[in-house]
Amino acid sequence: MRSTMRKTLEGIALGILLLVLSAALAGAEELEVGIAKDMPSVTVKTPTGETTIKRIQDTENEISGAFAKTSRACPPFCIQPMTPAEGVATIGELELIALLQDPEAIVIDSRTADWYGKGTIPGAIHLPYTVIAEQLDRLGCEVDFDGWDCTGAKRVALFCNGLWCGQSPTAIRAMIAAGFPAEKISYYRGGMQNWQLLGLTVVKP
Known part of the structure; x- marks a missing residue:
């Protein structure tokens, strides 16, 4: 029971983490042409x-x-x-x-x-x-x-x-x-x- 509960919580945490990461990546526009090496915009x-x-x-x-x-x-x-x-x-x-x-x-x-x-x-x-x-x-x-x-x-x-x-x-x-x-x-x-x-x-x- 504890093992199943733990796996469920880990799955939920992983899902939340993936959602946060994908939202961050979607928000950060990848620019091929930046202003300077460490300054995309x-x-x-x-x-x-x-x-x-x-x-x-x-x-x-x-x-x-x-x-x-x-x-x-x-x-x-x-x-x-x-x-x-x-x-x-x-x-x-x-x-x-x-x-x-x-x-x-x-x-x-x-x-x-x-x-x-x-x-x-x-x-x-x-x-x-x-x-x-x-x-x-x-x-x-x-x-x-x-x-x-x-x-x-x-x-x-x-x-x-x-x-x-x-x-x-x-x-x-x-x-x-x-x-x-x-x-x-x-x-x-x-x-x-x-x-x-x-x-x-x-x-x-």
Whole structure:
């Protein structure tokens, strides 16, 4: 009797364990194309809730549309320097993703509204390069008698359309001129073109 009862309980426990394992495996999507070796995907907070950033899984996918273009008239679409201003750190996708996961950091899409409306990086806020120096209060600065007091400035990262886009470099220089500390600014030079070239998630605002 005890032996039968024990076998029944073991069978029930095994069944529960198998159900839990199969549910966990079903919930964990297996990605062929990850972001990095130990990072298949990441989840970031956005104004509309959490969004998962991952890469397009179709290994035959190719970039198309505006970001497939290799050549644009220069000026205005000239290749940008690696560093837009002294003291500013230029970063890549993994560093940008780390900032997107940092609740104390702000990632800024500094493009004009028409570009922003076509799609942006999940978790980025829109602050166009044309007005950013007037809205440093959104980035931890305070208005004082001389302009801006940026003692409490947050860590920020700016991006625009890519290596040929001058919008985020212009925004960065305007921020520094207004008193924002250069060492608190990162520049994602690859911008939307590199982001999409790598098949990373884009959201419509």
